[in-house]
Amino acid sequence: MHLFKEEVYIKRRNALRSEFKNGILLFIGNQESSFNYPANTYAFRQDSSFLYFFGLDMPNLVGVLDIDQQKDHIFGNDVDMDDIIWMGSQPTMKELGAKVGVENTANLTQLDEFINQTIACGRKIHFLPPYRGEHKLQLTGLLGLQPYKLVNYVSKDLIRAVVKLREIKEAVEIEEIEKAIEIAWEMHTTSIKMAAKPGRVEQEIAGTIEGIALSRGAAVSFPVILSVHGETLHNHHHDNVIEVGQMMVTDAGAETNMHYASDITRTVPVGGKFNDRQKGIYQAVLNANLKAIEAIKPGVEYRIVHFIAAKTLIEGLIEAGVMKGDAQAAVDAEAHTLFMPHGLGHMMGLDVHDLESVGENFVGYDEKTTRSSNFGTAYLRLGKELKPGYVLTVEPGCYFIPALIDQWKSENKLAQFINYDVVETYKDFGGIRIEDDVLVTENGNRVLGKPIPKTIDEIELLMASAI
Amino acid sequence: MHLFKEEVYIKRRNALRSEFKNGILLFIGNQESSFNYPANTYAFRQDSSFLYFFGLDMPNLVGVLDIDQQKDHIFGNDVDMDDIIWMGSQPTMKELGAKVGVENTANLTQLDEFINQTIACGRKIHFLPPYRGEHKLQLTGLLGLQPYKLVNYVSKDLIRAVVKLREIKEAVEIEEIEKAIEIAWEMHTTSIKMAAKPGRVEQEIAGTIEGIALSRGAAVSFPVILSVHGETLHNHHHDNVIEVGQMMVTDAGAETNMHYASDITRTVPVGGKFNDRQKGIYQAVLNANLKAIEAIKPGVEYRIVHFIAAKTLIEGLIEAGVMKGDAQAAVDAEAHTLFMPHGLGHMMGLDVHDLESVGENFVGYDEKTTRSSNFGTAYLRLGKELKPGYVLTVEPGCYFIPALIDQWKSENKLAQFINYDVVETYKDFGGIRIEDDVLVTENGNRVLGKPIPKTIDEIELLMASAI
Numbered sequence: 001m002h003l004f005k006e007e008v009y010i011k012r013r014n015a016l017r018s019e020f021k022n023g024i025l026l027f028i029g030n031q032e033s034s035f036n037y038p039a040n041t042y043a044f045r046q047d048s049s050f051l052y053f054f055g056l057d058m059p060n061l062v063g064v065l066d067i068d069q070q071k072d073h074i075f076g077n078d079v080d081m082d083d084i085i086w087m088g089s090q091p092t093m094k095e096l097g098a099k100v101g102v103e104n105t106a107n108l109t110q111l112d113e114f115i116n117q118t119i120a121c122g123r124k125i126h127f128l129p130p131y132r133g134e135h136k137l138q139l140t141g142l143l144g145l146q147p148y149k150l151v152n153y154v155s156k157d158l159i160r161a162v163v164k165l166r167e168i169k170e171a172v173e174i175e176e177i178e179k180a181i182e183i184a185w186e187m188h189t190t191s192i193k194m195a196a197k198p199g200r201v202e203q204e205i206a207g208t209i210e211g212i213a214l215s216r217g218a219a220v221s222f223p224v225i226l227s228v229h230g231e232t233l234h235n236h237h238h239d240n241v242i243e244v245g246q247m248m249v250t251d252a253g254a255e256t257n258m259h260y261a262s263d264i265t266r267t268v269p270v271g272g273k274f275n276d277r278q279k280g281i282y283q284a285v286l287n288a289n290l291k292a293i294e295a296i297k298p299g300v301e302y303r304i305v306h307f308i309a310a311k312t313l314i315e316g317l318i319e320a321g322v323m324k325g326d327a328q329a330a331v332d333a334e335a336h337t338l339f340m341p342h343g344l345g346h347m348m349g350l351d352v353h354d355l356e357s358v359g360e361n362f363v364g365y366d367e368k369t370t371r372s373s374n375f376g377t378a379y380l381r382l383g384k385e386l387k388p389g390y391v392l393t394v395e396p397g398c399y400f401i402p403a404l405i406d407q408w409k410s411e412n413k414l415a416q417f418i419n420y421d422v423v424e425t426y427k428d429f430g431g432i433r434i435e436d437d438v439l440v441t442e443n444g445n446r447v448l449g450k451p452i453p454k455t456i457d458e459i460e461l462l463m464a465s466a467i
Numbered sequence: 468m469h470l471f472k473e474e475v476y477i478k479r480r481n482a483l484r485s486e487f488k489n490g491i492l493l494f495i496g497n498q499e500s501s502f503n504y505p506a507n508t509y510a511f512r513q514d515s516s517f518l519y520f521f522g523l524d525m526p527n528l529v530g531v532l533d534i535d536q537q538k539d540h541i542f543g544n545d546v547d548m549d550d551i552i553w554m555g556s557q558p559t560m561k562e563l564g565a566k567v568g569v570e571n572t573a574n575l576t577q578l579d580e581f582i583n584q585t586i587a588c589g590r591k592i593h594f595l596p597p598y599r600g601e602h603k604l605q606l607t608g609l610l611g612l613q614p615y616k617l618v619n620y621v622s623k624d625l626i627r628a629v630v631k632l633r634e635i636k637e638a639v640e641i642e643e644i645e646k647a648i649e650i651a652w653e654m655h656t657t658s659i660k661m662a663a664k665p666g667r668v669e670q671e672i673a674g675t676i677e678g679i680a681l682s683r684g685a686a687v688s689f690p691v692i693l694s695v696h697g698e699t700l701h702n703h704h705h706d707n708v709i710e711v712g713q714m715m716v717t718d719a720g721a722e723t724n725m726h727y728a729s730d731i732t733r734t735v736p737v738g739g740k741f742n743d744r745q746k747g748i749y750q751a752v753l754n755a756n757l758k759a760i761e762a763i764k765p766g767v768e769y770r771i772v773h774f775i776a777a778k779t780l781i782e783g784l785i786e787a788g789v790m791k792g793d794a795q796a797a798v799d800a801e802a803h804t805l806f807m808p809h810g811l812g813h814m815m816g817l818d819v820h821d822l823e824s825v826g827e828n829f830v831g832y833d834e835k836t837t838r839s840s841n842f843g844t845a846y847l848r849l850g851k852e853l854k855p856g857y858v859l860t861v862e863p864g865c866y867f868i869p870a871l872i873d874q875w876k877s878e879n880k881l882a883q884f885i886n887y888d889v890v891e892t893y894k895d896f897g898g899i900r901i902e903d904d905v906l907v908t909e910n911g912n913r914v915l916g917k918p919i920p921k922t923i924d925e926i927e928l929l930m931a932s933a934i
Contacts, residue, residue, distance in 0.1 A: 033500045035512050036817075037824035038598045040689050042509045045502050084870045085808055088699035131505045133600020137614055147604055147614070204682045211678010215671045222507050232555035341552055350503075357504035403551045 002257040003055045004172055006101035012165060013053050013065060013072055013101075019161040020067045023124030026115075027053060029061035031134040043219055047135075048350035048357070049128055049162055051259055055100040062111055063102075068123070073104040075111035115142050126155035128162065131357045159358045166355055167347060167363065168389035173260060174439060174448070177349070177391055180262035181437055181449025183216045183254035188266050188452045191226065191250040192459065193466035195242060196272045202226050202238035205250075213254035221261035221352040225251035230267060230431030231399040233342060244271040247278060247430045251395075253352060261352040263393050264452060265435035272463035274456055277320075281398050282432055282456060284316020288396035289434045289454075292344060296386065296394070296438055296445040301369055303383035306344035309396045310336040314417075317398070322426065325417045335417035337376025338408050339400070345393035346381035348437055353381060354391075386440045391448070395435030400426040469724040470522045471639055473568035479632060480520050480532060480539055480568075486628040487534045490591030493582075494520060496528035496543075498601040510686055514602075515817035515824070516595055516629055518726055522567040529578055530569075535590065540571040542578035582609050593622035595629065598824045626825045633822055634814060634830065635856035640727060641906060641915070644816070644858055647729035648904055648916025650683045650721035655733050655919045658693065658717040659926065660933035662709060663739040669693050669705035672717075680721035688728035688819040692718035697734060697898030698866040700809060711738040714745060714897045718862075720819060728819040730860050731919060732902035739930035741923055744787075748865050749899055749923060751783020755863035756901045756921075759811060763853065763861070763905055763912040768836055770850035773811035776863045777803040781884075784865070789893065792884045802884035804843025805875050806867070812860035813848035815904055820848060821858075853907045858915070862902030867893040 016025065029050040032041040046057045054063040054074060061076040074097050079090045093105040106114075118125060125143065129151065130136045136147045145153060169177070187209040194205045206226040213220045225233075228240050230249030242248055248270050253262035267285075269278055292309040311331040317323040317339065323330060330336065347354035347363055355363040364382040365371050372378055382392055405427060409420045437448045453462045483492065496517040499508040513524045521530040521541060528543040541564050546557045560572040573581075585592060592610065596618065597603045603614045612620060636644070654676040661672045673693040680687045692700075695707050697716030709715055715737050720729035734752075736745055759776040763769075778798040784790040784806065790797060797803065814821035814830055822830040831849040832838050839845055849859055872894060876887045904915045920929045 033509065034598045035509075035689075036515050036598075037820065039823065040819065042500065042502075043690060048503050081870065081874065085868060086700045088696065088704075089870060131501045131503075133602070133604050135600070136604060137600050140614065147607065207678055207680070207682025209678075210681045211675055213674070214677050215674025222502075223510060229555065233553045237555075352507065353504065356506065401552060403548065403556060407548065 001057050009055050010101040022068050025065040026127045027063040032059050072102045074102045077107045126158040129154045159362050176258050176260035179256045180254050180260050184262040184264045185450045187212045192268050195248045195268050196463040196466040198244050198271050202240050206238045217254040217256045219255050221253040221255045231401045242270045246270045263352045265433045267432040268459050280320040285398050285432045288312040292394045301385050309344050321422050330417040335414040339398045341376040343380030348391050388442045390440040397433035399431035400429040402427045476522050477568040489535050492532040493594045494530040499526050539569045541569045544574045593625040596621045626829050643723050643725050643727035646723045647721050647727050651729040651731045652917045654679045659735050662715045662735050663930040663933040665711050669707050673705045684721040684723045686722050688720040688722045698868045709737045713737045730819045732900045734899040735926050747787040752865050752899045755779040759861045768852050776811050788889050797884040802881040806865045808843035810847030815858050855909045857907040864900035866898035867896040869894045
């Protein structure tokens with residue numbers, strides 16, 4: 001098992017405890033998830049908040065911070081001989097607890113008693129939103145609530161306290177994230193080189209880079225998006241044969257063995273050479289990526305950075321003849337959402353969309369910054385003011401989505417900004433996205449990890465080396 | 468989406484329908500499984516029985532065979548513009564139904580109405596055991612049953628009817644299984660070659676071969692077992708550095724894009740050369756594998772084949788000095804279970820342990836053959852009489868499990884058959900398992916797929932090519 005030093009977990013729990021006056025904080029670790037029958041499970045993934053406060057990367061554990069008693073507990077069962085035969089010798093719960101600074105360990109039957117007593121005493125039980133069926137069933141059993149009613153009892157205080165801690169990355173966490181980007185470097189340079197050879201099926205490349213994530217880390221941090229139809233934002237099918245004239249999007253990252261994420265996107269021309277049309281759109285997206293990064297520093301709302309990227313994209317699209325009119329007026333009218341119907345980025349850490357399980361608006365917005373409900377802009381997951389220690393993604397894109405183009409064109413929507421006749425000729429273009437992972441520092445920002453080829457020249461050079 | 472011709476599914480549903488007089492047969496397709504937050508999911512895996520009868524490899528579908536009305540239904544929702552932007556254009560439910568010969572399609576709201584009406588009319592609803600939390604919650608919602616009570620309402624008639632069909636593999640299925648073994652060939656020859664170089668971490672090899680499964684198929688058919696501590700039967704940790712003197716077990720298979728499985732084990736000496744002690748144990752296990760395969764034919768109980776393998780193993784262990792006495796008496800006393808505390812094999816098909824989700828005893832045993840409750844032998848998943856069309860695994864093994872050896876030795880258990888002093892010297896040996904996938908034919912059997920090096924000479928030759 002991969003763990004930080006026990007002090008790391010003790011410090012985090014102490015900081016969390018200091019936010020509460022009484023009650024208990026209940027962290028249900030993940031159970032195994034079945035693939036096609038109970039014993040055949042997906043690779044185990046521990047819950048990120050459990051990992052953050054209790055570190056132990058194994059199923060069927062529950063962590064508790066008892067605020068009144070000032071005691072931390074881990075509940076879980078010791079293994080028996082059958083487990084030893086099938087899964088090897090395991091440390092006892094006592095030993096596991098000691099690794100993360102928790103003295104009080106007990107089995108899961110004792111958890112039932114503990115919870116019953118807590119309920120009987122009328123003490124508040126704080127828990128985070130469950131996101132797996134097994135987790136809902138476990139909470140249902142423990143708390144005696146109907147599964148569909150659990151959502152009403154989730155603790156907003158606990159959500160806010162957990163976000164406050166987890167959103168500011170510690171030095172040891174930033175190191176882990178850079179390791180995850182190091183793995184992504186290997187994945188993306190491999191993918192770029194493989195795209196130099198037309199005729200491959202996307203699956204071959206997607207599988208190869210997922211293999212790299214598994215060889216060097218715990219897993220991919222999200223299902224690999226790899227497609228010559230990048231206009232489909234989260235395309236998880238990999239059946240296309242890649243052909244010259246297409247742009248291939250690879251949006252992929254790894255988890256380290258400690259489960260910290262990376263999330264990088266590169267888009268390259270199949271065969272290795274950009275044509276002129278591709279160069280125009282690519283440079284517009286790249287400029288948006290670079291301008292956005294330039295603008296990242298503490299005190300700036302990420303919403304503002306999003307619109308800086310949008311305006312830069314529009315300027316490039318005007319140059320390419322796809323859009324027209326005044327760039328600022330176009331961005332104010334959100335005319336770019338035809339081409340970039342998503343947000344600029346999101347927090348990243350133990351989750352690739354960090355903390356998304358507690359609710360996006362608790363992570364990406366606050367009292368001062370409210371989420372837009374407008375088409376496209378509503379997908380901006382992070383809008384609030386930036387603080388040092390945030391790690392976030394910067395991922396502008398430009399897509400030609402035939403169904404969406406047809407819809408807007410039929411409504412003549414924002415036609416003062418869009419050359420629909422030209423857009424028509426781009427319907428076979430696909431999409432481009434360019435994404436980096438950025439740390440907000442005291443005075444500005446730092447793009448994390450070893451640079452992965454990003455300019456037109458860098459990409460053509462790397463691809464030439466693979467032909 | 469990868470599908471057989473629609474006739475295949477129509478024929479299967481007709482055969483299933485003919486086993487029932489009335490009621491409805493309800494097949495809940497799988498939902499997405501969340502990894503660390505709701506939208507970040509594991510790679511989707513459809514339920515195998517849903518795939519078998521309805522073919523459609525996508526989440527949130529429900530299939531129904533209405534026996535009284537002689538009508539088949541698929542319930543699922545058509546996509547909207549948001550789905551198109553994020554996931555691409557999708558065929559309508561109507562079009563999807565047509566691909567698998569189902570005319571009646573409707574949305575999931577209509578499923579609620581349909582089920583309510585079925586309940587109101589007092590018609591029987593047959594369903595299979597749920598094995599995912601989401602599935603239990605969906606059934607709870609649909610049927611108005613408490614989650615923990617669902618198990619009481621599972622249909623044994625449906626289980627038996629589904630097993631009767633799925634256990635006999637059709638020609639198109641055998642073709643798919645051979646494709647899955649073709650991928651396993653690539654995985655295992657890669658693993659064997661990588662083991663020629665000591666100093667690697669297991670994770671590097673395990674990740675590489677999982678990458679091969681993902682490049683050429685849908686996934687691994689179960690989590691890769693790859694370890695120099697093969698004495699741990701289902702070791703899913705890959706943190707060891709491989710060293711000369713160790714045997715490395717690789718138990719791994721792939722799923723094709725149609726989700727048919729392979730399941731192969733090879734065990735090789737790190738560095739490429741067997742030492743004498745390794746040769747002795749390896750040959751004993753290999754002989755058990757070969758003798759068992761020889762015995763496979765219709766009409767033979769697999770329980771019997773299991774004990775043929777066990778006796779062959781014992782003979783080899785007597786030769787190596789690890790066991791003693793009369794081999795038949797030792798197998799009758801189940802003395803081999805100290806070294807092979809598991810069964811010889813299991814059915815394989817759409818699931819690597821085929822149909823295990825409906826309950827092992829419905830698949831592996833019947834009225835004539837009852838499961839043993841003895842240590843070790845209780846793990847024999849398949850005991851019943853073999854029929855043409857069964858595909859099963861043959862996977863004898865021999866393990867030196869220190870904790871188990873200590874337990875038996877302290878009890879002086881079956882000491883007339885075991886040279887405990889010699890066994891003591893094997894505590895650092897690890898384990899060996901050799902597994903193939905076999906089709907029961909009309910007259911005997913056929914080991915499926917392209918042969919993967921298995922004899923000592925074949926393995927040493929392949930490893931020499933990699934040094």
